Amino acid sequence: MKKAFCVVLTGLFLLPAAACARPVEPDPSAYSAAGTAEIPVEILGELDEATLADLVDEPKYVALTFDDGPREDTTAALLDGLLERGAAATFFVIGSQVPGNEWLLQRMKAEGHQIGNHTYSHVRLKTADKDSVVEEIHKAEVLLKEAAGEGSFWLRPPYGALDGQRAALIKTPMVYWSVDPQDWKLLDTEKVVDAVLCAVQPGDIILLHDFYSTSVKAALEIVDRLQAEGYDFVTVEELFRIQGVEPQAGTLYARPDRIKTLS
Ligand SMILES: [Zn+2]
Numbered sequence: 001m002k003k004a005f006c007v008v009l010t011g012l013f014l015l016p017a018a019a020c021a022r023p024v025e026p027d028p029s030a031y032s033a034a035g036t037a038e039i040p041v042e043i044l045g046e047l048d049e050a051t052l053a054d055l056v057d058e059p060k061y062v063a064l065t066f067d068d069g070p071r072e073d074t075t076a077a078l079l080d081g082l083l084e085r086g087a088a089a090t091f092f093v094i095g096s097q098v099p100g101n102e103w104l105l106q107r108m109k110a111e112g113h114q115i116g117n118h119t120y121s122h123v124r125l126k127t128a129d130k131d132s133v134v135e136e137i138h139k140a141e142v143l144l145k146e147a148a149g150e151g152s153f154w155l156r157p158p159y160g161a162l163d164g165q166r167a168a169l170i171k172t173p174m175v176y177w178s179v180d181p182q183d184w185k186l187l188d189t190e191k192v193v194d195a196v197l198c199a200v201q202p203g204d205i206i207l208l209h210d211f212y213s214t215s216v217k218a219a220l221e222i223v224d225r226l227q228a229e230g231y232d233f234v235t236v237e238e239l240f241r242i243q244g245v246e247p248q249a250g251t252l253y254a255r256p257d258r259i260k261t262l263s
Contacts, residue, residue: 059232060202066210070104081220087233092156095120095140102147114235126161173247176260177207192218
């Protein structure tokens with residue numbers, strides 16, 4: 001149904017796929033704007049046609065993010081596919097799954113991906129006591145550092161669930177998402193591809209899980225389809241840099257220009 005709806009909309013109004021209805025409508029009251037590096041209108045007016053054309057032709061950037069790995073077979077297949085395509089991604093890793101899979105984290109780092117923290121045991125931080133919040137994050141971070149070396153491991157709270165009091169304990173920026181195809185529920189490659197392609201816009205952060213082979217296949221198809229439309233796949237950190245947004249510790253971002261309200 002979603003695909004049909006998407007095709008009908010694009011066919012009728014000659015709009016790009018991004019005009020499709022989002023599978024999960026974001027609630028505007030749940031976000032506030034972060035800083036952006038937009039081109040001021042008055043400057044745009046002074047640009048000659050060639051420069052304007054260059055700006056229009058600039059790549060569109062998007063960040064693929066993967067939660068709940070690493071998992072030996074699926075994560076390795078994903079890394080192979082991303083390498084083949086020259087696409088970078090961000091992996092929010094569960095600490096307890098690192099032992100035995102250190103080589104996958106070393107590959108991620110060597111191949112230009114960003115590694116993030118998804119807690120040690122995938123705990124719901126919003127309802128955990130404050131000592132557990134700190135311990136869950138620290139325990140995972142120690143394992144990430146042992147496997148991949150020093151670095152800043154941004155946090156994605158499991159389920160995206162966090163409140164303001166606990167957020168104040170977090171010493172790194174935090175990453176939510178702006179496109180969620182619910183791949184863990186669909187477990188269907190084509191449906192996941194369609195859901196992402198219908199929703200995606202430049203600057204988005206896409207949520208997927210490298211734990212499922214259907215999601216890995218979907219991710220690689222998404223890369224192929226969006227690269228053909230001029231998209232570049234970058235890490236979340238790069239997306240912030242490109243958009244000129246300085247990420248703040250303890251802040252949960254849905255995109256570099258959109259902060260998720262903590263409840
Ligand atoms: Zn998760």
